[in-house]
Amino acid sequence: MRRELNRRLSALGETIVELVIKMCGWSAIVFVFAIFFFIFREGAPALFGTLDIKEFITSANWRPESTIRPQFGILALLAGTASVTALAMVISVPAGFGAAIFVSEFCGRRTREVLKVVIEFLAAIPSVVWGFIGYMILNPVIIWVTGVPIGVNVLNGGIILALMSVPIIMSMGEDALKAVPDTYREAALALGASRWQVIYRVLMPAAKNGLLAAALLGIGRAIGETMAVLMATGHSVQIPHSVFDPVRTLTATIAAELGETVQGGLHYRVLFVIGTVLMLISLIINVTADLIVRGTEGRQST
Amino acid sequence: MTSQTDLGAGRVEPGGRAVITGRADGDGADLFTAGPIERRKRLVERLVYVALLLTTAVLVVPLVAILGFLVVKAWPVLSWSFLVDNPKHYMTAGGLWAPLVGTFDIVLLSLAIAAPVGVLAGIYLNEYARETLLTRVVNLAVVNLAGVPSIVHGLFGVGVFVLVAGFGRSIVAASCTLAVMTLPVIIASTKEALAAVPFTFREACWNLGASRWQTIRAIVLPNAISGILTGVILQVSRAAGETAPILFTGAVFYVSVADHGPGSFFPYGLRDPFMALSYHLFTLTTQVTGVSEPLQYGTAVILVGLVLAVNTASIGLRAWLRSRRKW
Amino acid sequence: MIPNMDALTTIWITVAFAASVTVSDACSNAKPGALGSFQGQSARPIIRITGSDTMVNLVQAWAENYTEVRPTVSVQVAGGGSGVGIAGLIDGTLDIAAASREMKGDERQRASVRNGAEPKEFTVALDALAVYVHKDNPLNVLSIEDLAEIYGEQGWIVKWSQLGVRNVACAGDQIIRVGRQNSSGTYAYFRDVVLGSTREYRMGSIDQSGSKDVVALISRTPCALGYSGIAFVTAGVKALKLSTRRGEPSVTPSSVTVIDRSYPLARPLYLYTAREPTGPVKTFLDWVLAREGQQIVRDLGFVPVPRPDR
Numbered sequence: 003m004r005r006e007l008n009r010r011l012s013a014l015g016e017t018i019v020e021l022v023i024k025m026c027g028w029s030a031i032v033f034v035f036a037i038f039f040f041i042f043r044e045g046a047p048a049l050f051g052t053l054d055i056k057e058f059i060t061s062a063n064w065r066p067e068s069t070i071r072p073q074f075g076i077l078a079l080l081a082g083t084a085s086v087t088a089l090a091m092v093i094s095v096p097a098g099f100g101a102a103i104f105v106s107e108f109c110g111r112r113t114r115e116v117l118k119v120v121i122e123f124l125a126a127i128p129s130v131v132w133g134f135i136g137y138m139i140l141n142p143v144i145i146w147v148t149g150v151p152i153g154v155n156v157l158n159g160g161i162i163l164a165l166m167s168v169p170i171i172m173s174m175g176e177d178a179l180k181a182v183p184d185t186y187r188e189a190a191l192a193l194g195a196s197r198w199q200v201i202y203r204v205l206m207p208a209a210k211n212g213l214l215a216a217a218l219l220g221i222g223r224a225i226g227e228t229m230a231v232l233m234a235t236g237h238s239v240q241i242p243h244s245v246f247d248p249v250r251t252l253t254a255t256i257a258a259e260l261g262e263t264v265q266g267g268l269h270y271r272v273l274f275v276i277g278t279v280l281m282l283i284s285l286i287i288n289v290t291a292d293l294i295v296r297g298t299e300g301r302q303s304t
Numbered sequence: 305m306t307s308q309t310d311l312g313a314g315r316v317e318p319g320g321r322a323v324i325t326g327r328a329d330g331d332g333a334d335l336f337t338a339g340p341i342e343r344r345k346r347l348v349e350r351l352v353y354v355a356l357l358l359t360t361a362v363l364v365v366p367l368v369a370i371l372g373f374l375v376v377k378a379w380p381v382l383s384w385s386f387l388v389d390n391p392k393h394y395m396t397a398g399g400l401w402a403p404l405v406g407t408f409d410i411v412l413l414s415l416a417i418a419a420p421v422g423v424l425a426g427i428y429l430n431e432y433a434r435e436t437l438l439t440r441v442v443n444l445a446v447v448n449l450a451g452v453p454s455i456v457h458g459l460f461g462v463g464v465f466v467l468v469a470g471f472g473r474s475i476v477a478a479s480c481t482l483a484v485m486t487l488p489v490i491i492a493s494t495k496e497a498l499a500a501v502p503f504t505f506r507e508a509c510w511n512l513g514a515s516r517w518q519t520i521r522a523i524v525l526p527n528a529i530s531g532i533l534t535g536v537i538l539q540v541s542r543a544a545g546e547t548a549p550i551l552f553t554g555a556v557f558y559v560s561v562a563d564h565g566p567g568s569f570f571p572y573g574l575r576d577p578f579m580a581l582s583y584h585l586f587t588l589t590t591q592v593t594g595v596s597e598p599l600q601y602g603t604a605v606i607l608v609g610l611v612l613a614v615n616t617a618s619i620g621l622r623a624w625l626r627s628r629r630k631w
Numbered sequence: 632m633i634p635n636m637d638a639l640t641t642i643w644i645t646v647a648f649a650a651s652v653t654v655s656d657a658c659s660n661a662k663p664g665a666l667g668s669f670q671g672q673s674a675r676p677i678i679r680i681t682g683s684d685t686m687v688n689l690v691q692a693w694a695e696n697y698t699e700v701r702p703t704v705s706v707q708v709a710g711g712g713s714g715v716g717i718a719g720l721i722d723g724t725l726d727i728a729a730a731s732r733e734m735k736g737d738e739r740q741r742a743s744v745r746n747g748a749e750p751k752e753f754t755v756a757l758d759a760l761a762v763y764v765h766k767d768n769p770l771n772v773l774s775i776e777d778l779a780e781i782y783g784e785q786g787w788i789v790k791w792s793q794l795g796v797r798n799v800a801c802a803g804d805q806i807i808r809v810g811r812q813n814s815s816g817t818y819a820y821f822r823d824v825v826l827g828s829t830r831e832y833r834m835g836s837i838d839q840s841g842s843k844d845v846v847a848l849i850s851r852t853p854c855a856l857g858y859s860g861i862a863f864v865t866a867g868v869k870a871l872k873l874s875t876r877r878g879e880p881s882v883t884p885s886s887v888t889v890i891d892r893s894y895p896l897a898r899p900l901y902l903y904t905a906r907e908p909t910g911p912v913k914t915f916l917d918w919v920l921a922r923e924g925q926q927i928v929r930d931l932g933f934v935p936v937p938r939p940d941r
Contacts, residue, residue, distance in 0.1 A: 016517050020432070023517075026421045027428025030491055031442050033484055037449060037460050044463050065831060067714065067813045069735075069823075078834065100359030108353055117360065119619060124367050126538075126615045127608060128545025129454070130582045134589055134604050135370055142851070151807055151854045152837070168363055196345040198352040219451070226453030228548040229582075232840075233589065237812065240835035248837050253455045253548075258840060260459065260552055262714030262814030264721055264741070265467055277459045281452060288448045394692045394931075472724055473709075556681075556709035558691045560698040576677070577707050591710055591841040593688055593863055 041281060045274030052268055053275065064239045066259065066269045074272050076279075081241040082156075082249030086231060087224045089160030089245060090167060094224075095217050097164070098171030102216075105172070106179045107201055118173075125169035129229040136162040136234030150246040154236035157245040162234050163227060167220035174219060178212020179205055215291035222287040226280065228253040252276055374605050381602035390561050390568075391584075396594045400606055402561040405571060406578035407610075409475055410550065411543045414482035419536050422487050426494025426532075431520055449488040454548040457485045461553040474575040478554035485549055486539040493538075497531025498524060530625030537618035541611045547582040555583035557591070581607050676911040681709040682716020682729035683816050685842050685860045686900055689756065690729050692927050693919055700918065704911050710841075713816025720905055721745055726912050728903040731758065731816035731860075732823075748906035755919050757934035759861040759884035760817065760896035761870035763846060765853045768869070770796045774877040775825055775895055781856065782808055782821075784831045791854075800853035808836035809845050809857030817842065820898055821858050858896075862932030886934045900933065 049055075053074060061075025105117050140161060141153035148157075182205050190200040206213065236248025237258070250258075256273050263270035338346065375382075389399030429446075433439045461481030471477040501524050509519040525532075547555075554577050561571040561579075572578040585603045588595050680690050687710035694706035709715075716728030721742045734742070734750060742750045762778065764770055770791070777794065780786035791798040791806055798804065810832070811818040822832060837855075839845045845859040850867025861884050864870060872881035873895050888894035908916055918924050925935035 016515055019517050023424045023428045023432065026424035027433065030421055030425035030487060031445070033487060035445060036464075037452065037456075037484065038445075040460055040463055041456060044459075063834060065813070067819070068831060070829060070831060097359050097363060100356050101363055104356035104360045108356060117364070120364050120367065122619070123612055123615065124363065126541055126545075126611050128547070128582055128611055130545070130547045130585050131604050131608055134585060134600075135374075137589060138600070139370065139373065145851065149802070151801070151803070151852045152848070153851070154848075165363075165366070172363075196349045198349045199345070222451050226451070226456075228453060228455040229586065233586070236837055237839055238835055238837045250838070253453055256455050256459065257548060257551060258812050259814055260462065261711040262718055264718045274459060274463075277456045281456055284451050284453060285448050288451045289444065292444065292447060392695075394688060394695065556707055557687055558694055558708040560694055560705055560707075577679070577709070587710070590839075590844050591684060591687060593843045 038281065041274055041277050045271050045276075045278050048268060048271035049275050049278070053272060058272075058275075062239075062241055064255070066272065067262070072268065076252065076276065078239045078241050079250060079252045079255050079276075082235065082239075083225060083251040083253070085156050085242050085245075085249060086159040086163060086235060086251060087221060089156055090163035090224045091217070091221055093160065093164035094167045094171055094220055098168045098216070098220065099175050099213065101168070101172045102175030102179060103201055106176045107197065107205070121169045121172055124165070125173075127166075129166070129227060130233075132162050132166055132230040133233030136230060140234070148246065152236060152246070152248055154234055155246050155248045156235065156242050159231050159235035159249070159251075160245070162230050163224045166227065166230060167223050170223055171216045171220040174216035175209075175213050178209040178216060181212060182208045211294045211297060215295045218287050218291040218294075222284050222291075225287075226253065226284055228257050232257055252280055256280075371608065374601055374608065378598055378601035378605040381596075381598040382605065386602060387606070390563055391558070391579075394594070395558065395588070395592050396596065396599070400581065400584065400603060401563075401568065402559060402571065403579040403581040403584040404606075405561070405569070406475075406555070407544055407581040409572055409578065410479045410482060410554075410580065411540055413475065413479035414486065414543050415536070415540055417479065418483040418486045418490055418539070421483075422490030423494050423532055423536070425487075426491045426498065427520060427525075429491065430495045430498040431516065431524070446488045446491050450492060454485065454546055455551075457481055457549045458551055458553065460484065461549055466553055472575060473552070473554045473556070473577045475554060475572050475578055476574050478550045478578070478580075481549045481553045482543045482546065485546070486543055489539055489542075490535055493535025494528075494532050497528040497535065500531060501527045530622055533625070534618050534622045537614060537621065541614040541618070544614065545582055545607065545611050547580075547586055550580055550583060554578055555580040557587055581610070676704050678704060678706045678727065678912055678915055679709075679725040680706065680716075680727040680729055680902070681711060681719050681725045683713045683731040683900070684710045684811075684840070685713075685731040685758065685815075685817050685862075686729040686756075689862075689900075689928065689931050689933060692931055693924060696923070696927060697915060697918060700923070701911075701914070704915070706915070712812065712814030713819070714814040717742075717903070720750060720903055723905065726904065727916075730901045730903060731898065732820045733901065734903060742905060746905040751904045751907055753902045753904075753916055753920070754899045754936055755902050755916075755924070756900040756928045756936060757889050758898055758900050759889045759894055759934070760821065760858055760898055761861045761864065761884050762856065762858050762873060762896075763849050763864070763868040763870055764856050765800065765849055766867055766869050767800050767853060768796070768798055770794060770798070771869075771872060772874065772881045773871045774874045774879065774881075776875075776877050778825050778873075779827070779830070781806060782810070782832055782836065783826045784833045786833060798853065803854065805854060807852060807855040808833075809848055809852075809855050810836045810838055811842070811845065811858075812838045812840050817858065817860070821896075824896060824898075860933070864932070889934045890937050899936075 057073065057075050060077060061073065062078040062081075063073040063075045064078060065073040101117075101121070105114055109117070136158050137154065140158050144150065144153040144155075144158055186204050186208055187200055190204045195203070231251045232254040235251060235254065237250050237254070238248035239250050240247065242249050256276055259269070260273055263273060386399040387404065388401050390401045392398030429439065429442065458481065461477060461484070465471050465477035465480045466473060469477075471480075505523050505527065506519055509523050514522070556577040556579065559571070559577065559579050562568040581603070585600075585607055588600050588603055680694070687708065691708045694708050697704065697706055713730035713732050716725070716730055717734055717738055719725040720728040721738065723746055734752070739750055762773060773794070777788060780788040788794065789806055790804045791801060792804055810821070826832065837848065839848065842859045842863045845857045846863045846865055846868055849855040849857050850865055861870060870884050872883045874881035875895050882888050882894045884894050884896070889897040902916065902919070904912060904916075920936065928935045
């Protein structure tokens with residue numbers, strides 16, 4: 003009798019637990035979609051209504067609070083994001099790949115553990131601290147080394163973003179290289195290749211999908227960064243003509259201007275449209291990286 | 305044995321030495337001495353090794369140098385009173401107590417929301433949900449949400465928690481925003497940790513007649529706990545360091561906080577705005593006049609130290625739990 | 632050795648306990664009695680002031696000193712720019728908006744519609760908006776006309792030599808314009824007074840988020856020119872004497888020239904409330920306008936309000 007009751011109770015408990023788990027699962031799903039939906043919805047009235055799309059995309063005049071005629075051209079902001087990200091990638095992709103190759107192929111177990119911890123620390127540094135470093139330390143260094151008048155510019159932001167994206171590129175690149183079966187390495191070595199030849203001619207082509215995905219995720223991180231670029235790129239809404247020009251990125255614009263907008267006003271909604279653009283870019287990058295990696299997994303089961 | 309026994313690629317000389325002749329450059333080097341091609345290969349390899357070593361050094365050395373520089377410049381200010389005093393004298397002197405408490409509060413609250421929901425959701429997605437199109441889309445959405453720029457999370461927080469839900473700029477709004485930000489990564493790392501547990505463990509349990517939840521509770525979860533905990537703790541350090549999500553959802557320039565007594569430990573009500581360490585660093589750098597450099601560097605050092613301490617705890621925990629793993 | 636399952640339970644219990652302690656104590660604290668915005672009893676009155684970055688240090692100084700006068704009242708200060716403060720006033724999310732510019736007609740209208748009463752304006756300090764250059768810059772005098780040509784759209788002044796100076800420290804001779812972001816009241820004030828109501832800023836200036844940043848940047852950049860409150864002056868910069876038109880006598884920014892309005896960029900600094908202030912907010916405002924509050928104004932480098940103005 004008692005045993006029967008116990009069994010019934012535990013069965014009931016089980017059901018409750020499973021129900022709670024299912025609810026959590028579904029609520030998380032709801033949140034995940036809610037963000038996409040909400041950001042889009044807040045910006046939609048501007049996007050489909052009062053915003054001049056052509057001006058939005060092609061004009062570099064960003065004057066949202068003008069008393070004469072508000073202008074919402076984001077071309078200069080796009081150029082800012084693009085230039086800083088491009089510079090960051092030029093630095094961080096080779097560096098990240100180099101470090102990944104070094105850690106996975108060349109160094110001993112001890113060094114590998116130490117390096118991985120160091121890289122993890124690098125990844126953990128908060129973005130506002132990176133902005134602080136760019137603003138307080140790198141700024142005078144750039145002025146001193148190159149003699150340009152302003153040290154907060156594309157170069158400063160690019161270096162800081164590179165240091166921030168390298169951990170992602172390195173760790174994902176290392177995963178990609180590790181995923182290449184050892185048989186590839188052994189076969190190449192048996193044919194008399196040196197270690198570098200093994201890497202260059204065999205491993206990298208085999209891991210190229212994973213490496214590409216790593217680079218893409220690094221780009222995604224750089225595009226989405228806010229506080230570091232807010233402090234290190236110099237806040238100038240213009241299309242840069244050299245790496246020494248200050249710029250403003252899309253993310254920094256939202257951070258700088260969201261507070262002043264009145265809820266529901268045009269400026270407010272246009273900032274949400276910019277948020278939608280950012281989300282779209284990161285969506286495309288993530289989906290592409292995901293598809294690329296998934297394509298590899300299928301092929302490498304041989 | 306003739307003096308010129310042809311072995312195809314080489315010959316054996318009188319005295320027994322084997323000589324390789326089938327090389328493109330025909331230099332006739334013996335089997336164990338390096339020829340020009342081999343020498344060049346080794347040189348290239350050595351160069352590459354040095355190049356890659358330098359690349360990695362370029363990453364490691366600046367990190368160490370920068371952190372060292374931060375500590376050196378912050379040295380005059382670092383002391384116990386720096387941590388427990390409130391900012392004083394127009395925020396140009398004093399310590400970090402009010403921002404520290406604020407950061408602590410929002411991180412704890414956001415973790416209390418996100419960790420249970422995230423872990424349970426991860427369990428659901430990995431153990432219960434069938435492989436349908438919906439779950440594939442959900443997985444994709446979770447991965448994407450993890451990559452969303454932090455300022456977009458701030459936008460979402462402002463729109464939903466501050467305005468629609470009516471919390472205003474408050475601890476609650478900021479914590480909810482941080483919870484939504486950390487949720488997808490907790491889900492993803494939980495799923496990964498669960499997936500790492502060999503399927504045979506589950507099969508063995510089912511064969512013994514255990515239900516799904518019993519299997520999870522008794523076998524799967526305990527074995528996946530190291531990965532789950534690591535993921536959660538890493539999100540703690542991320543939540544403590546992020547500024548963009550709390551920029552408009554609750555962090556403010558200054559709140560007067562009691563210096564002593566119980567009021568100083570719980571100064572912020574749920575619906576009060578608060579000071580936070582990450583935002584404090586931002587305002588000290590860009591808005592407050594007359595702040596001495598050591599004070600600014602000191603704030604940066606404390607923030608970095610806090611984050612690195614949490615990360616070290618996570619690494620240590622991971623190593624300890626992994627050493628107790630049974631497979 | 633903690634068995635695996637109990638580790639999990641222990642951790643959840645600890646987190647839940649800590650969270651509930653925090654939450655329950657937080658709940659036992661006052662519900663925010665931002666008067667006028669959140670209805671309800673407040674055990675501890677809270678005054679929320681948000682807005683002008685020019686004023687944020689001043690407001691924070693008031694808040695810090697006011698705590699000693701009235702320990703029970705908590706004053707919460709946030710910056711973001713005059714636009715942020717006024718937007719918050721309209722939305723009803725704060726008690727006092729600090730602004731370095733006047734509220735515009737349509738903003739007052741929106742506020743009165745949303746809050747059911749006309750916003751009240753208090754002049755709490757005066758400020759000279761100084762035009763700064765690097766301390767080694769030979770330029771000393773500038774006219775508002777020339778300023779408009781430097782900052783305005785399609786203005787023709789882009790080099791230091793066009794102003795008649797040889798800025799030796801500046802290699803490329805270009806004038807680097809430093810200003811503020813468009814949420815700033817200073818930005819709006821400068822535009823209205825210097826550029827006039829029909830001219831826009833030229834794009835490509837360096838738009839700093841804080842008044843302090845402007846001065847910091849100029850002190851490091853010999854080619855730079857920028858505007859910021861006189862209270863933010865440092866040793867690395869100097870404030871120019873301004874005249875209204877080219878060739879007219881120029882005026883140095885100082886308390887005297889601000890009060891008698893002979894300095895062209897003398898401006899009042901305001902605190903706005905959504906309606907006629909009562910209770911703790913009124914007491915705070917009275918204190919700000921009294922001797923103690925105005926002494927703090929002087930300490931921070933602004934100009935106290937002359938008595939008849941109050």
